[in-house]
Amino acid sequence: MGGGRRKKLLLSKIYPFTCGKASFRDDHSQIGRPGYSRVVFCNEQDNFEAGIRKYADNYVSTTKYTPATFLPKSLFEQFRRVANFYFLVAGTLAFTPLAPYSAVSAIIPLIVIIGATMVKEGIEDWRRKQQLDCL
Template sequence: MAGGRRKKQHFSRIHAFTCGKASFRGDHSLIGAPGFSRVVYCNDPECFEASLLNYGGNYVRSTKYTLATFFPKSLFEQFRRVANFYFLICAILSFTPLSPYSSISNVLPLVVVIGATMGKEAVEDWKRKK
């Protein structure tokens, strides 16, 4: 082996692969430059930087409905089911003179089934909220 001893590389001094130089010099003015991490303020709403960035809250709502959106969302969910949509079309057609059945015989079962299902969903959502 010609040559000599090779200089041993100390990986503990390498930070963010900056050509083998230690990048932390104790001066905090270099924060934000390559090789440095971000400063994150967790759970500190009084921090100046956190107030400037206007982060959203951590509120989690586990309910599906609110008081204002229960009726429209629930009706939408009910008529996504093919059977309910089919019986809605039959109920609409029962108001025409071509229908052999009375309109009440088609509308009443549909209203009862949809009303019972909406009531069940309201109770489940109320229990989920509690």
């Protein structure tokens, strides 16, 4: 360590806010220099600069499905469950002559369970969308 002088810490260097100074001009010519920050336009859609920039909206969707993606996504979610996948495999094997039971007795309960669960998820998603629309 050198034997140089220590610089004295000035509060004006720590807190560069210069709100009370008379040198602030209305034309914002000091922006970008030390002690000044940028100008932000909040919720001013009429502003020219806000029109130039294509800001992203703040839309948030809490729903899981859309009308176009309900069937594929719901089926994917149903067969991710191990029990449903097991009964799907057992139902498809029931179509072979090796199965001791008929294919209808294996597939119908699976269709009923998956259908009821899909209807339940659809109603929940629709109610979630209705709550979001009310806000």
